[in-house]
Amino acid sequence: MRVRFHTLGCRLNEAEVERWAAEFQHRGVALAGAEEGADLVVVNTCAVTQEAVRKSRHLLRRARRANPKARLVISGCYATLSPDALADLPEIDLLVGNRDKDRLVEIATERLGLDPTVRPTVDVAAPLFARGRQRAFVKVQDGCRHRCTFCIVNVARGDERSRPVAEVCAEVARLVAAGVHEVVLTGVHLGGYADAGDGDLADLVRSLLAETEVARLRIGALEPWDLPDGLWPLFADPRLMPHLHLPLQSGSDRILRRMARRGTSGDYARLLATARAAVPDLVVTTDIIAGFPGEDAADWAATLDFVARAGFADLHVFAYSPRPGTPAAGWAGQVDGAVRQARCRELATLAGAMRAATLRRFVGRRVAVLVEARGPAAIPGHWSGYTPGYLPVRVATGDAPVPVNRIVEVDLVGVSDDGAALLGEVFV
CATH class of the missing domain: 3.30.750.210 (Transcription Regulator spoIIAA)
Structure with a gap:
């Protein structure tokens, strides 16, 4: 019996999938390889935005098409919040809500009558490496x-x-x-x-x-x-x-109060100053929501100004998505969708400039990089990884490729033409 996993959304979902994979292997269920069919498919869904909900439903249908004879188990936030909405999907054999997801492997084994056919393994890293992580x-x-x-x-x-x-x-x-x-x-x-x-x-x-x-x-x-x-x-x-992701969400104190965030932009700025004083070369990234209900032009200008002054290394930009069950979803003053998207594009442009500036700041350094995967197919002879500050690096290895999952010393010699990553050479 072989199992395949799909997940989207937060790193917490990823952590849960890794744990389920190890538990299934411990019970004798093998992981399905990239070219192998699966007898069981587990999907960990997301519901943080309406787009995440759409992607979750699409992922379920795609998983069924790719594995028509497999049993399909769904869990995660979408499955927990909208079980009735999933009742019309014949793809699903078992739904396990977040309350029970720590017991997902046990529940699936019992309710689906799984019959493992391979010798159990206790290699907790095998599921991780098998998925290319x-x-x-x-x-x-x-x-x-x-x-x-x-x-x-x-x-x-x-x-x-x-x-x-x-x-x-x-x-x-x-x-x-x-x-x-x-x-x-x-x-x-x-x-x-x-x-x-x-x-x-x-x-x-x-x-x-x-x-x-x-x-x-x-x-x-x-x-x-x-x-x-x-x-x-x-x-x-x-x-x-030395990397922290500290979600800000807005640079306007008025909007932060409407969001019920537990601090002001000034509090955030003081936190940044404290962190950077304590941690040399700290890399800080953040989240920003564009178009929160009631956000006017002045609020948006305050956000752009704060972000520009904060010196973030990168931004995760989201257009506000009304989520049923949250207070803000029913408020007056919903921002027009076209305005939300325009603000996202404006912030994305600023994010690109900040990202490029951060990458350039590290050129000339020698850093340790965990080699994680082969680089882009269009760039032969390169492998990819991340600096300690979580900056992406394309490592040139020439005719002597560096094994994946090896930490190597890398000289950072430039920034890629697309501005997406640092360029590095293995220090010999």
């Missing part, structure tokens, strides 16, 4: 106690809960022993991580650095509040990667 995502926290007026994730994911420090350390240690060099900590509200016995996010990171031999540790997206003061000194350890 080198960085492992580890879920340490789920749920959110805050109620941003645009966000449906707190409804889909439920209340906050955190995994014990010892449990996370044990999982990371197993991944490292299996050959994983880089681990990314993920959660819905990572800054709210709280182990009753062992403390906050800083304590978790400190324990991972002290008790495991992970070569590269990253922290996933962090809301810019609830961050423990003890976090910043930990970046003195070169194994903690």
